[in-house]
Amino acid sequence: MILSQNKNIPLTIGILGGGQLAKMLSIEAYRLGLNVAIIEKGDNTPAGDMTKLNYTNGWFNTSDINEFIRISDIITLENEFIPITMLEYIETSKNIFPSSDTMKLVQDKYIQKMTFRNNSIAVPNFAEIKSLNALYNFAEIYGYPFIIKTRTLGYDGYGNMTINNENDCEIALNKFDGKSIMAEEFVRFEKEVAVIVARNISGEVAIYPCVETIQKNHICHKVIAPADVDASISNKAKDIAQKAVASINGIGVFGVEMFVTNDSKVLLNEIAPRPHNSGHYTIEGCYCSQYENGIRAILNLPLGSTEMKHKFACMINLLGENDGPGIPKDITNVLKFKHTKLHLYNKKQSRKGRKMGHITTIGDNYDEVLKEAEDCFNSIVW
Amino acid sequence: MILSQNKNIPLTIGILGGGQLAKMLSIEAYRLGLNVAIIEKGDNTPAGDMTKLNYTNGWFNTSDINEFIRISDIITLENEFIPITMLEYIETSKNIFPSSDTMKLVQDKYIQKMTFRNNSIAVPNFAEIKSLNALYNFAEIYGYPFIIKTRTLGYDGYGNMTINNENDCEIALNKFDGKSIMAEEFVRFEKEVAVIVARNISGEVAIYPCVETIQKNHICHKVIAPADVDASISNKAKDIAQKAVASINGIGVFGVEMFVTNDSKVLLNEIAPRPHNSGHYTIEGCYCSQYENGIRAILNLPLGSTEMKHKFACMINLLGENDGPGIPKDITNVLKFKHTKLHLYNKKQSRKGRKMGHITTIGDNYDEVLKEAEDCFNSIVW
Numbered sequence A, B: 001m002i003l004s005q006n007k008n009i010p011l012t013i014g015i016l017g018g019g020q021l022a023k024m025l026s027i028e029a030y031r032l033g034l035n036v037a038i039i040e041k042g043d044n045t046p047a048g049d050m051t052k053l054n055y056t057n058g059w060f061n062t063s064d065i066n067e068f069i070r071i072s073d074i075i076t077l078e079n080e081f082i083p084i085t086m087l088e089y090i091e092t093s094k095n096i097f098p099s100s101d102t103m104k105l106v107q108d109k110y111i112q113k114m115t116f117r118n119n120s121i122a123v124p125n126f127a128e129i130k131s132l133n134a135l136y137n138f139a140e141i142y143g144y145p146f147i148i149k150t151r152t153l154g155y156d157g158y159g160n161m162t163i164n165n166e167n168d169c170e171i172a173l174n175k176f177d178g179k180s181i182m183a184e185e186f187v188r189f190e191k192e193v194a195v196i197v198a199r200n201i202s203g204e205v206a207i208y209p210c211v212e213t214i215q216k217n218h219i220c221h222k223v224i225a226p227a228d229v230d231a232s233i234s235n236k237a238k239d240i241a242q243k244a245v246a247s248i249n250g251i252g253v254f255g256v257e258m259f260v261t262n263d264s265k266v267l268l269n270e271i272a273p274r275p276h277n278s279g280h281y282t283i284e285g286c287y288c289s290q291y292e293n294g295i296r297a298i299l300n301l302p303l304g305s306t307e308m309k310h311k312f313a314c315m316i317n318l319l320g321e322n323d324g325p326g327i328p329k330d331i332t333n334v335l336k337f338k339h340t341k342l343h344l345y346n347k348k349q350s351r352k353g354r355k356m357g358h359i360t361t362i363g364d365n366y367d368e369v370l371k372e373a374e375d376c377f378n379s380i381v382w
Helices: A020-031 A062-071 A084-091 A100-107 A109-118 A132-142 A166-175 A231-247 A290-298 A366-379 B020-031 B062-071 B084-091 B100-107 B109-118 B132-142 B166-175 B231-247 B290-298 B366-379
Strands: A012-016 A035-039 A074-077 A126-129 A146-150 A160-163 A181-185 A189-199 A205-207 A211-216 A219-225 A252-261 A266-272 A312-319 A340-344 A355-363 B012-016 B035-039 B074-077 B126-129 B146-150 B160-163 B181-185 B189-199 B205-207 B211-216 B219-225 B252-261 B266-272 B312-319 B340-344 B355-363
Touching (some): A012 A062, A020 A035, A020 A290, A020 B020, A035 A062, A074 A290, A084 A100, A100 A109, A109 A231, A109 A266, A132 A146, A132 A166, A189 A231, A189 A290, A231 A252, A312 A366, A340 A366, A355 A366, B012 B062, B020 B290, B035 B062, B084 B100, B109 B126, B126 B132, B132 B166, B160 B166, B189 B231, B189 B290, B231 B266, B312 B366, B340 B366
Parallel strands (some): B012 B074
Antiparallel strands (some): A211 A219, A252 A266, A312 A355, B146 B160, B146 B181, B189 B205, B219 B312, B252 B266, B312 B355, B340 B355
């Protein structure tokens, strides 16, 4: 593909969303000499502050969305919650990747799981739930505890509930009244792993290493690359991730989260149709980051190497500890760690559990990398 | 230093200039969660396009410069040609690094060389030139050829002339009529080398590896890190670079260019009081780039490690080949090189010799790194 498409100016990448993922996408786009347009409600968003082409009334504002579409040569997104009708509207004039067809298969977690199951991809057992009886039936087959999830809009544990008994079933139905829900068996996993996959318009695929993700309170706390698992497991995970992205005809970059069970099964948990927290480490860790490959993919450029530059990388999220300013009180000590990179997202307000930044440590010694990451993490003053 | 200075918003770094150096500084500032303000004449500059805080009428426009100063918490620069009076004006209300005192010692190359000589730093022989006789005298002492330089505003060979005989002396005096000039002996160097030095407000210093710079038509073509020289030479170069920056009380990041003579002397050629082309390689090549350390330095934060991540790095400039669009016709092949990163500056117009982008290859095998960089460079289609 010719980058300029015979225009005398570089392409403008439009991004739906202005958070940290859009910010890190923007940085890679800028490095490649591209322009960036951001649409996101709010005057000061992490990515919106980085461009003049910032539409701050959000995508439901007709004049903003139309101007955003007009100025963008190609459009992508940083979150999966954009209404399909909006994506279809955009597609009447510009290409958006992932496409509305892909997003239809991802946005509703029940349809997502059905799609994977229909493509012979191993997933935990699940069922659509429309009544209390359906819940009791699910419990009878798979036992307690199990999980109820809203089919749409859930993230970081929001929209999930663990069901331990019949009483919980009733509570859950009331709690999620009016929402479409599904039930999913409780997977007793040994590890959670993830694989980032980029796939361009021609179908070329770049598969990143299988990494271990460690959650705290349902939010990603730490990522260790590569995951300390047998090659048979990591190969299985990479195979599942690649098949999952192909099964939804995904174009762009995708984060695929999986469970590794005690008996060495790998089950697909969820797919994110965008750069993913489990792939932050690729900025310092790999020759070509998930962000750069996301941009290459939607421009149908050759994908970059997913090879790691050093043997190991460890990423730790910096979560807000309470309501307050968006930046730490002191980063002096953080900056003293030699092999660790600090990323702060420039969010204007912090709140408990909000993703405010992250650190990534790289190196060739597993123990040293993990220790430096932990020590650095503990040195930040909020 | 506390990054927020007790304000509930992050600091804004103001940069005088909107070119590629400001762009790469901005990217690092953004990663650290800072805001960026750019003042540079013109609507579409590489760094100006990356922020809403872009003052496009330039620093001679009173309302623009005042608003730029007001919005910036701390100010730095990407070129050495800003009038001292402007820097002094800025200093009446905000800190700028490098300071006007430093810039006074750098901007005039005669004063620069005098300062270094007075601090026992080896420089080529030179003299102030105010008459034809002074030129003849210089020739008598040091012989032909020698170099005439304008004392201010020269770069990439502009403002330089090689003097081969008495006739050239007259031509040069006419050519540079009305400008302050100096003469400098012609150094028969074996190699040109450079060292990047960052120095923060507390005087902490970070010294990068000694690299070899290869010029074509007086413009940097290629940088090889580290330079293939004896340790005694590279240590001498690093020592000179550090002393040079200290001698001008430099705060920020500096590129120090030196000659290595046939008899293993190291002579300081010139200092650039800003991130330098010879330090582009530090983005991929070192744990902390010259751009990040430039920002840390002016915020008086601890400086990052200048250690190289791999044994070797090679940077090649992408210069415009003719007048035309600012981006290459085709980058497809460039992106196929696994260990090479492409940087395009998003300048709106190219012209012969203009710096439009660069590539950096990293790796542990000297020959492979140089070959990949050359092959990649040759694959770009303008």
